[in-house]
Amino acid sequence: MSKIDKRNRLNEEPFDYQITKKGTVVIYYEDKQIKIIEDKEAESLISRIKEVEDNITALQLLLAKITGNFKRGNEKIGKNKRK
Known part of the structure; x- marks a missing residue:
């Protein structure tokens, strides 16, 4: 089993x-835009x-690394945030 994925x-x-x-x-x-890279x-x-390009897993891994740690697992907490 791969340690990466x-x-x-x-x-x-x-x-x-x-x-x-x-x-x-x-x-x-x-299908949600998460990052724009320029220059x-x-x-x-x-x-x-x-x-x-021809290796789908390598391409997915490259894009995942470029985006960084944008998902931390606590996204649903924001909906139920106390006021």
């Missing part, structure tokens, strides 16, 4: 990306995406 979430392909005409990269998680960082990311 213990629950096999990346096999479900939750991440997607779009490269715009301006050269920015928009990253989506489950030199976008150029670097585009070249890295092209390297792993």
